[in-house]
Amino acid sequence: xxxxxxxxxxxxxxxxxxxxxxxxxxxxxxxxxxxxxxxxxxxxxxxxxxxxxxxxxxxxxxxxxxxxxxxxxxxxxxxxxxxxxxxxxxxxxxxxxxxxxxxxxxxxxxxxxxxxxxxxxxxxxxxxxxxxxxxxxxxxxxxxxxxxxxxxxxxxxxxxxxxxxxxxxxxxxxxxxxxxxxxxxxxxxxxxxxxxxxxxxxxxxxxxxxxxxxxxxxxxxxxxxxxxxxxxxxxxxxxxxxxxxxxxxxxxxxxxxxxxxxxxxxxxxxxxxxxxxxxxxxxxxxxxxxxxxxxxxxxxxxxxxxxxxxxxxxxxxxxxxxxxxxxxxxxxxxxxxxxxxxxxxxxxxxxxxxxxxxxxxxxxxxxxxxxxxxxxxxxxxxxxxxxxxxxxxxxxxxxxxxxxxxxxxxxxxxxxxxxxxxxxxxxxxxxxxxxxxxx
Amino acid sequence: xxxxxxxxxxxxxxxxxxxxxxxxxxxxxxxxxxxxxxxxxxxxxxxxxxxxxxxxxxxxxxxxxxxxxxxxxxxxxxxxxxxxxxxxxxxxxxxxxxxxxxxxxxxxxxxxxxxxxxxxxxxxxxxxxxxxxxxxxxxxxxxxxxxxxxxxxxxxxxxxxxxxxxxxxxxxxxxxxxxxxxxxxxxxxxxxxxxxxxxxxxxxxxxxxxxxxxxxxxxxxxxxxxxxxxxxxxxxxxxxxxxxxxxxxxxxxxxxxxxxxxxxxxxxxxxxxxxxxxxxxxxxxxxxxxxxxxxxxxxxxxxxxxxxxxxxxxxxxxxxxxxxxxxxxxxxxxxxxxxxxxxxxxxxxxxxxxxxxxxxxxxxxxxxxxxxxxxxxxxxxxxxxxxxxxxxxxxxxxxxxxxxxxxxxxxxxxxxxxxxxxxxxxxxxxxxxxxxxxx
Numbered sequence: 001x002x003x004x005x006x007x008x009x010x011x012x013x014x015x016x017x018x019x020x021x022x023x024x025x026x027x028x029x030x031x032x033x034x035x036x037x038x039x040x041x042x043x044x045x046x047x048x049x050x051x052x053x054x055x056x057x058x059x060x061x062x063x064x065x066x067x068x069x070x071x072x073x074x075x076x077x078x079x080x081x082x083x084x085x086x087x088x089x090x091x092x093x094x095x096x097x098x099x100x101x102x103x104x105x106x107x108x109x110x111x112x113x114x115x116x117x118x119x120x121x122x123x124x125x126x127x128x129x130x131x132x133x134x135x136x137x138x139x140x141x142x143x144x145x146x147x148x149x150x151x152x153x154x155x156x157x158x159x160x161x162x163x164x165x166x167x168x169x170x171x172x173x174x175x176x177x178x179x180x181x182x183x184x185x186x187x188x189x190x191x192x193x194x195x196x197x198x199x200x201x202x203x204x205x206x207x208x209x210x211x212x213x214x215x216x217x218x219x220x221x222x223x224x225x226x227x228x229x230x231x232x233x234x235x236x237x238x239x240x241x242x243x244x245x246x247x248x249x250x251x252x253x254x255x256x257x258x259x260x261x262x263x264x265x266x267x268x269x270x271x272x273x274x275x276x277x278x279x280x281x282x283x284x285x286x287x288x289x290x291x292x293x294x295x296x297x298x299x300x301x302x303x304x305x306x307x308x309x310x311x312x313x314x315x316x317x318x319x320x321x322x323x324x325x326x327x328x329x330x331x332x333x334x335x336x337x338x339x340x341x342x343x344x345x346x347x348x349x350x351x352x353x354x355x356x357x358x359x360x361x362x363x364x365x366x367x368x369x370x371x372x373x374x375x376x377x378x379x380x381x382x383x384x385x386x387x388x389x390x391x392x393x394x395x396x397x398x399x400x401x402x403x404x405x406x407x408x409x410x411x412x413x414x415x416x417x418x419x420x421x422x423x424x425x426x427x428x429x430x431x432x433x434x435x436x437x438x439x
Numbered sequence: 440x441x442x443x444x445x446x447x448x449x450x451x452x453x454x455x456x457x458x459x460x461x462x463x464x465x466x467x468x469x470x471x472x473x474x475x476x477x478x479x480x481x482x483x484x485x486x487x488x489x490x491x492x493x494x495x496x497x498x499x500x501x502x503x504x505x506x507x508x509x510x511x512x513x514x515x516x517x518x519x520x521x522x523x524x525x526x527x528x529x530x531x532x533x534x535x536x537x538x539x540x541x542x543x544x545x546x547x548x549x550x551x552x553x554x555x556x557x558x559x560x561x562x563x564x565x566x567x568x569x570x571x572x573x574x575x576x577x578x579x580x581x582x583x584x585x586x587x588x589x590x591x592x593x594x595x596x597x598x599x600x601x602x603x604x605x606x607x608x609x610x611x612x613x614x615x616x617x618x619x620x621x622x623x624x625x626x627x628x629x630x631x632x633x634x635x636x637x638x639x640x641x642x643x644x645x646x647x648x649x650x651x652x653x654x655x656x657x658x659x660x661x662x663x664x665x666x667x668x669x670x671x672x673x674x675x676x677x678x679x680x681x682x683x684x685x686x687x688x689x690x691x692x693x694x695x696x697x698x699x700x701x702x703x704x705x706x707x708x709x710x711x712x713x714x715x716x717x718x719x720x721x722x723x724x725x726x727x728x729x730x731x732x733x734x735x736x737x738x739x740x741x742x743x744x745x746x747x748x749x750x751x752x753x754x755x756x757x758x759x760x761x762x763x764x765x766x767x768x769x770x771x772x773x774x775x776x777x778x779x780x781x782x783x784x785x786x787x788x789x790x791x792x793x794x795x796x797x798x799x800x801x802x803x804x805x806x807x808x809x810x811x812x813x814x815x816x817x818x819x820x821x822x823x824x825x826x827x828x829x830x831x832x833x834x835x836x837x838x839x840x841x842x843x844x845x846x847x848x849x850x851x852x853x854x855x856x857x858x859x860x861x862x863x864x865x866x867x868x869x870x871x872x873x874x875x876x877x878x
Contacts, residue, residue: 038661038676039676039679039680039689039691042680042683042684052848054665056670056845056847056848057670057845058665058669058670059667059668063843063844063845065723065724065725065726065728090726090727092656092697092726092727093655093656093657093668093697093727094655094656094657094658094668094669094696094697095657095668096666096667096668096669098668108726110725110726110727110728111723111725111776111777112655112657112670112776113657113668114667114668125724125725126724138724139723139724139725140724140725140726141726142699142726142727142728142729142731142732143726143727144699144732145732146726149726150726167843167845171843171845171846172843172845172846172847172848173847173848177848179848179851180851187680187684188677188678188680188681188684188782189677189782189847189850189851189853189877190851191673191676191677191680192673192674192676192677192680192778192782192847192850192851193673193847193848193850193851194661194676195661195671195672195673195676195677196670196671196673196778196847197671198661198662198663198665198671199661199662200660200661200662201662216532216533216551217531217532217533218532218533218534218551218552219533221639222477222633222634222637222638222639223637223638223639223640224637226493226497226637227535228498228535228553229498229532229533229534229535229537229552229553230497230533230535231495231496231497231551231635232634232635232636232637233634234630234631234632234634234635235631237477237478237630237631237633237634238627238628238630238631238634239627240478241478241481241626241627241630241631242627244481245481245626245627250478252478257533258531258532258533260581260583284504284550284578285504285564285565285577285578285579286504286549286550286564286578286579287504287529287531287547287549287579287580287581287582287585287588287589288529288531288532288549288581288582289504289581290581292581293581293583293584337550337551338550339631339635343627343628343631404502404606404610404611405502406495406496406502406606406610406611407610407611408495408611408612408628408631408632408635409491409495409611409612409616409618409632410611411628411631411632412618412619412628412629412631412632414628438628
């Protein structure tokens with residue numbers, strides 16, 4: 001039965017990749033926000049604008065290790081004619097009760113310490129004799145080894161303008177300023193800013209919990225012995241890893257045998273920890289395609305619920321299911337079982353769902369155009385969009401392996417998908433093609 | 440004291456960024472490999488070549504849901520003159536005891552099921568009447584609902600060549616083939632391949648455990664009340680996040696007061712879980728710079744051990760310490776305490792260490808060249824390499840904020856560092872500059 005002969009409605013209609021994706025994304029909304037500790041919010045999306053509660057720095061402070069002094073006292077100072085000042089003590093970072101610097105006096109001050117009252121400027125220790133009575137020094141001796149350094153006399157060798165080496169209160173951000181806007185993804189620098197303004201927790205959209213289960217009575221756990229007719233389960237591993245790669249918390253359930261009751265029970269059991277459920281296998285036209293069978297029964301019967309199975313104008317990945325299940329209308333994507341089909345389907349359909357749940361704006365893999373490098377033309381049937389595995393380098397892409405949905409070895413060498421449009425039946429080497437970068 | 444007047448050896452020498460980096464990387468080796476469960480090895484580097492123990496697929500199998508038949512029995516079949524065959528039963532995926540298909544017979548077969556003995560080819564169910572005696576069907580009815588479908592008669596509407604819709608044993612990979620080479624980073628497709636060939640665990644270099652602690656008596660935990668002279672600790676949050684971003688397991692210890700004994704005790708206590716120790720603050724020339732003080736005492740006294748403190752021809756990030764400590768010669772990087780200095784130092788020096796420990800080849804942030812977009816020239820003193828924060832878009836970079844090491848708000852808006860070389864004192868708008876992409 002050709003695609004052209006298929007009725008254009010219902011489950012027998014052939015859907016385009018774009019229609020299917022649009023349909024899925026129309027049903028998925030970002031997860032409800034949650035207040036998280038800063039480091040738990042890494043990679044998550046901020047829900048509200050964050051304003052600055054207290055100016056940064058919160059007080060005038062020194063940007064150097066040196067001496068806090070009055071400007072007039074060091075005017076015209078030079079190494080030959082130094083200004084000699086009485087050191088009245090130390091101002092360390094974190095100091096609260098501050099010395100008052102009077103005329104002819106200096107307070108030894110550390111980077112980050114508050115500028116003490118009376119002081120107008122800071123001279124770096126390298127512009128002084130460090131209280132040792134000799135030439136310029138390169139630093140201070142540790143307070144614990146040399147407590148006398150906080151007192152005595154210091155000779156200053158250079159003048160300084162008012163507020164030199166002083167970071168003014170509020171010079172980074174002012175109280176009331178907008179620190180970060182809603183929608184910002186929290187990376188290390190954004191986490192730095194939130195901590196710096198005193199925010200220990202932050203309201204973000206959480207990482208979705210994605211439950212991955214593969215189906216198939218032929219599937220065996222790696223490291224076990226293969227019997228006749230069996231293969232190793234790879235999909236549940238690959239898609240759990242891919243879910244994590246997309247930003248989710250991935251839970252791998254593993255392989256479930258082709259029995260509708262078992263599958264139904266497993267899915268219902270797992271629902272409690274799922275923001276998104278992903279299955280592989282059992283979605284095609286076979287007599288043992290239990291995902292199809294099981295999910296029509298657990299189907300979310302309320303309006304807009306239930307799981308629908310479709311055929312897509314796509315290779316690999318023609319049979320697909322999607323919808324929602326259970327009391328919370330948990331979204332579910334039922335991917336085909338061939339390893340390459342399930343992986344390509346994940347990248348095209350599941351990854352955008354995960355990133356939509358996270359509240360990210362940028363939900364798709366980046367795409368670019370590249371010149372096809374190949375020995376011969378790529379050929380395919382008309383009427384479906386093909387995603388071939390390829391390697392992308394500097395504007396060119398080279399196919400790896402063939403079009404077969406079972407070619408996992410070639411998939412492991414690929415870093416891109418070559419997109420061959422529905423209408424094309426042949427793509428000559430040297431042609432520019434669309435490429436999905438798998439990153 | 441000018442850089443030119445500094446002696447060229449020992450701790451008073453001014454080091455270039457590249458010398459310092461080279462020096463650090465010369466002392467760091469990849470971590471010893473460890474056998475990990477597949478999903479725990481995600482993002483890690485494979486240590487050994489992996490060969491294929493069993494061919495994939497392990498047996499000839501069907502790529503379609505359909506009927507396994509003999510070629511001669513369906514030669515010349517058409518919808519008008521179908522070939523009528525006796526259905527002898529089902530071959531499901533995972534089936535071990537297979538039916539034998541004799542002349543005039545067909546076995547109903549599912550995708551992935553072994554090609555049964557006697558059968559030479561597979562016809563998709565869509566090329567048949569599905570045993571219903573009508574026109575072509577679009578699929579099979581579920582076995583559980585319609586068990587009689589495994590028997591009776593099927594009419595085949597089209598011929599097929601030998602081994603059509605059959606995936607040959609070994610057509611993906613053959614036993615003995617090289618599946619993945621040592622040095623491969625394990626992403627989802629590589630994990631798929633390892634699982635598919637039956638590998639449940641794999642030998643990789645583990646993620647380094649990075650202990651991050653900030654120092655400073657002025658530091659207060661976010662969400663607490665600031666007293667006079669205090670600021671919030673942001674470095675321990677930012678660098679723990681940055682360590683995770685680089686691929687490490689980050690442990691945040693938080694802020695330690697400026698007391699050498701406390702710091703020494705904390706570091707010694709944390710060593711047990713550290714593959715790399717990172718501190719911030721206390722490395723400059725002040726009298727309370729306890730990292731310097733404490734680490735000369737815990738210094739690894741064996742050859743090549745100990746922590747050395749240096750001045751770099753760099754802004755921000757002039758004071759830096761690095762070396763190794765403790766019985767296992769655990770590498771330690773002591774970064775300056777200003778938030779921007781510590782973050783920039785992390786990106787330039789710590790990230791490459793983490794990625795070297797992981798065994799990655801690509802240890803640095805990517806760099807590119809971009810045209811400077813600014814209202815006025817960027818100016819700086821000669822003799823040090825400057826790293827300004829910027830935003831990169833399509834080949835241009837725009838500075839955000841100033842050069843101050845305390846400007847965290849601007850850092851949170853940046854996605855790139857603009858590199859201004861040592862000798863330059865002014866960079867005009869429109870000039871091409873080097874840019875580090877913070878990704």
